[in-house]
Amino acid sequence: MAMVEEAQFWQAIGILIKNYHALNKKIFEVVITRVEKLEDGRPSESTEDELSKALKEDPNNRTCTSIKIGFKLLPKKLLNNILGTGTVDFVERRYDCQFASDDIEDFSVHLFEGQFQLKSKQNPNWLEFVLKPKLFSWSQSKQDESKVKSLGLVNVEKYNDLYKELKQKHSQRLLEYWKTAQESTDPLKFIYEDLAIAAYLIVLWSQTQSEPKAFADLGCGNGLLVHVLNAEGYKGYGYDIRKRKLWSLYPADTQQSLIEKPVEPNSFRLDFPDVDWLIGNHSDELSPWLPVLAGRLNIKYFLLPCCPYELSGAKFHRRNTKISAYQDFFLYVSQVSQECGFEVLHDRLKIPSTKRLALLGIKRNNTKTIKDLEYFVHEELAKYKSGESEIKLREKEEIVRNCTQVDKSIIDALVIKIFQQLLDSHEDKWSGRLPMREIAQSLTKEELSGIKTECGGIKTLLRNKHEVFEFCGGDIIGIRTPKPTAPAIQSRLTTKKRSCFFKLHHPLGCPLKDDECSFIH
Template sequence: MAAEHIDDKQFWLAITILIKNYHALNKKIFEVIITEVQKQQHGQLYDSDEDELEQQLQANASERTCEGFKIYFKMLTKKLETNILANGTLNFGKQSYECHFVGEESFDDFSVHLNAGQFRVESKSNSRFAEFVLRPRLCNWSQSKREEGAQKSLRLVDVEKYNDLYKQLKLKHSESLLKLWETAKESTDPLKFIYEDLAIAAYLITLWTSTQTEPNAFADLGCGNGLLVHVLNAEGHKGYGYDVRKRKLWSLYSEQTSCNLVERTVEPNSFRFEFEGIDWIIGNHSDELSPWLPVLAARLKTNFFLLPCCPFELSGAKFQRRNTSISAYQDFVLYARQISDRCGFETQQDRLKIPSTKRIALIGLKGSAKSTANLEDFVQNELQKYQTGDTNAAIKLREKTETVRNCTQVEKSILDSLVLKIFHMLLDNTERTNDTSWMAGRQLKMREIVQSLTKEELSGIKSECGGIKTLLRNKHEVFKFCGNDLIGIRRPEGIPAIRSKSHTIKKRSCFFKLHHPQGCPLEESDCSFIH
């Protein structure tokens, strides 16, 4: 297949993206910062800036007013102690771009040329990088559309200071936090939570420094495992965490943190701090509390930092879409931002670099807050739109005891009745012959099984996580999932020669011995269940 022809405009579009996104090609680089720009006219270099560079790159060839540019970079590294200096040379006439790394042998210089409508890429010593990484990426970038007003990550903070602090926090805390995770026997992924909260801590500290709003004390509402509170406390920032349920990790933190984690339901209409000096509220993926963060910040006269996550209304109900022309997440972020604006904040928005798809942050500073005279009217109007019942009642967003929803809490007689009905449904219409082979029944789609059950039969497990599917998975000795949403009867297998610890032997009666018309196909000595 012939390579697509690249014109001048597409070539410089790809180079524009390359200049700003070299870190997308080299995973050792966190971010690229342009430190200086010079334009070349009549063989001489003159001071310029990024705006002029952008304008010239976007212009048609006949409209350009200079011969090229010299660009100086600082490349922030993810793990290396020092950052990397580099420079790039743009030549519009030769349709070329060259990048040179200063005194750094582990990074290869490279060049890109437009030759007969195709990218020609060369690397100083790594031809595989040039041919199999750089060239395909440039081809993709050349076909992309310019994103007008695309949001830049970490635009509200000094990126270099943020990156340096993030590296320090990883070196200082990651190993000890991993050990805490192992001790607590947490089921969640430690790498995701640890590196995500270290990045959020680095962002907050850098933000507080750059905006001169370092807190007297902060409160993390819906703090979950308390990790963010722990890291910020360890870095000298006094603060507290509130959550409806205590986590196993809480008691393992230092006393400095553990005594500042409060097991308490945050009810937005009645919540007040029991500690002095709190002037920042944090909502770190705080689920139902997310839309309430700006409201609480306005009522309590604090700043706020919010990472909206699962979409909820102020009532605690699932979020009702307002704008279907954008994604559900974007719609919810817009809703949270509109609440913040109504609360009197001039809301700032940023995008974090964290291992999460939900990484848009909203920041409200009380110094920029306008009048909140109509705040309570707005809140009540929202509750009346999306909540039934008494809008003045306290809104309890989550129960203290987490409900178990895996079909294990349903009355046994209801489960047994459903299991038998589905079992006989799968055996029905199986042709009986003189053949003595054991009947394994037929396969049915999950939809067919559900449609065959009455509303009364379904009501007993309708609130359970997974419903009928969870019930069938729990009875894995009877049913099997056959792919393509088909369910069948599992033929009993003998006791394995090598048993795992989870393999139970002779603890329960054999289902097939009791309920299959031909009984169990296994001898009693071979069956895992009691005959």
């Protein structure tokens, strides 16, 4: 391991103090409750910002000799928080961490001859293989001061307590709804994500004294967020162009709050005059329109943008290729919000999604008029030759584009052709491997055109036939070797419904016995 300079050591300790949860998956967040500096032999109360500043100071010019830190660990599941104490010793170049719980181990970190020296009474493996590599990584990282802090607009402790309460109260019933509706989406992701968003909004509303008279969730999808907020006493409605299977399973009051209606930006009108908050929860094509609609109505909004789209409904045109497409789109929607007169707030949610940056418009700048807003929208649409009457968002009938709509005989012929091509590559007796590009080049234009419009084409076809093909890393495709299915798992799966592909088409047949294979022999 490379040598660590003193400034790098204290950078790593600064990150460790606030990010212990990165080392322990049972912990949700760290909350610093007290900071006491010892300077010129005199103790004094200090702040979290002063702590960060002291850790970044030049070691040769530092006057502070030590800092004591009180903090709370907020567990993800346990009811009670765990208290802890950290001691920064600048003279000894050492950090000691102690916890008021036997479930979490005390430890110390010392910089000695350019290396991290770690000590604890137990669990040396955790020190060596978890804490030490993390500290070294943190010591070498470049700190991005502009990065949006997670849950920066809400009280993290209140949020965590409420999130645990909502999970306890709602998750089991929502899982039952999912099973009854036979939804194909992952229930754990959607349920925990929307419970987290509900907890965030409730805490935010209480802290900013901006609780809604009523809210409207535009592009509400399965209506889960509307249902949870309604159940927690917040009046609100959900709009979506298509009714979902889950809607009919919610209680009657939630069902009445879910409205099957397209949200066409220039003609859409709310059915309820008391709505004073708009919500866009991964609202796809509607995302850039949320600030515009909120500005027109002079109400507040919360937006968690997802897939990037223009105001026209077309795919987002990149403005800045030096950053990620998601960051670029996020900055664009922030600009739209500012042009609509909002004082834009940013936050980073803790949800099971890579798209977790949120925008909030709670206050508007009175210097921006509706005329200014409409002029900006008109100019933005004109850039991409979209007249205001030509805005095209989502169709009511969703087109399925996953190769399932292609004629079965075409799919079967392509699968056999690709399978034979892999066999002929003769990597071994069982399975050949080829680059995807070589497979695609072997197919005729007619064969490719039959699946190209199916959103993914050849790659989607190969993924759908995962019982036959496997992705071997990079661009390489191979033939999957069948594995026996455990009886306990087999009983939960739909098995013995189709003939075994390998039994029919592989020259060596299927290597599995009849009772081991999920398909008919």
